[in-house]
Amino acid sequence: MEWVREPSYFFRLSSFEDQLLALYEQHPEFLGPSGRRNEIVSFVKQGLKDLSISRTSFRWGIPVPNDPDHVMYVWFDALTNYLSALGYPDESASRMAYWPASAHIVGKDIIRFHAVFWPAFLMAAGIELPRSVYANGWWTIEGEKMSKSIGNVIDPRDLVRDFGLDPVRFFLLREVPFGGDSDLSRRSLINRLNVELANDLGNLAQRTLSLIARNCNASLPAFDVLSEDDTTLLASASLLPTLMRGQLGRFALTDALEEVWKLIRACNAYIDRQAPWALKKTDLVRMATVLRVLHEALRHIAILLQPYMPGTMDKLLTQLGVAQEKRDIASLAESLVSGTSLPAPQGLFPRHVEPEATA
Numbered sequence: 001m002e003w004v005r006e007p008s009y010f011f012r013l014s015s016f017e018d019q020l021l022a023l024y025e026q027h028p029e030f031l032g033p034s035g036r037r038n039e040i041v042s043f044v045k046q047g048l049k050d051l052s053i054s055r056t057s058f059r060w061g062i063p064v065p066n067d068p069d070h071v072m073y074v075w076f077d078a079l080t081n082y083l084s085a086l087g088y089p090d091e092s093a094s095r096m097a098y099w100p101a102s103a104h105i106v107g108k109d110i111i112r113f114h115a116v117f118w119p120a121f122l123m124a125a126g127i128e129l130p131r132s133v134y135a136n137g138w139w140t141i142e143g144e145k146m147s148k149s150i151g152n153v154i155d156p157r158d159l160v161r162d163f164g165l166d167p168v169r170f171f172l173l174r175e176v177p178f179g180g181d182s183d184l185s186r187r188s189l190i191n192r193l194n195v196e197l198a199n200d201l202g203n204l205a206q207r208t209l210s211l212i213a214r215n216c217n218a219s220l221p222a223f224d225v226l227s228e229d230d231t232t233l234l235a236s237a238s239l240l241p242t243l244m245r246g247q248l249g250r251f252a253l254t255d256a257l258e259e260v261w262k263l264i265r266a267c268n269a270y271i272d273r274q275a276p277w278a279l280k281k282t283d284l285v286r287m288a289t290v291l292r293v294l295h296e297a298l299r300h301i302a303i304l305l306q307p308y309m310p311g312t313m314d315k316l317l318t319q320l321g322v323a324q325e326k327r328d329i330a331s332l333a334e335s336l337v338s339g340t341s342l343p344a345p346q347g348l349f350p351r352h353v354e355p356e357a358t359a
Helices: 013-026 034-045 074-079 094-098 108-125 156-163 165-174 186-215 228-248 253-274 276-282 284-304 310-319 329-333
Strands: 067-072 104-107 133-136 139-141
Touching (some): 013 034, 034 108, 067 074, 156 186, 165 253, 186 310, 228 284, 253 284, 284 310, 284 329
């Protein structure tokens, strides 16, 4: 270690302590998740020291305006890219419409820069703050952070090769609440894919669409008189966009998926109770209504799962007979026309079985 002394410009961070604490208190949505918020509030309450923001011992870097002997610390200049990339200081630039940012999504190891220093810089400049800062966690391998030096890095392309792009996307968004750390293992990935994708959703879609193909001339059946069981399931499907919107608004990506899976589990329970395969022997009209209720629930599920699994949900929506221009949330209010021809159903999620290790 060697002590170095050099002239430096400072940012008077200490004078923003009260303003920052007021921001966290009055706008709890500004900083998440709650664990990171508590960490930052505690840090600021301990007292803030002024920040050195320039160096004079080397030349590379952005010169300080009106004093080119100083260059800015790279992290100080880097934060301003959020604004300069939008055209600032030309506030008439078209991209300035994107400021203030809805959210900064950052790694948990740089939350202090984004939740303490950056808002203080913006306050000092009289520039509106971003709406929120959200810190995400790390994927770990057997409890250790992925590291090239340790040699435990998993290449996501290898996972995609083995399991497919959409299943891997689903797993990464499903396995752990967004913002926390999670341990990555092939066993947990395979379990999610086989239980929730192949069994829960894949089997539900295959059973429903196969029954329609065999018993309804491969066309969309019509609703008849609805039972209480029917209306309960349809009400749950109609409520799903609202429930997901609330979860996504607080970056609860995993909880939003859980809302979808609550409906999927309800559909599987419904099809077992109603047993449309048995109804075809006793009441064809009732069978058709049950299948139409299931089709309607699947349409909601597939449209709302598009951000998570776009490729696979595109296939499912095609099998459900949903036109490309009718795959947005607004179109959920319009029922599909009874009698719409449906293509032959195809499996969506094959079960994954690990090959046995050879001696």
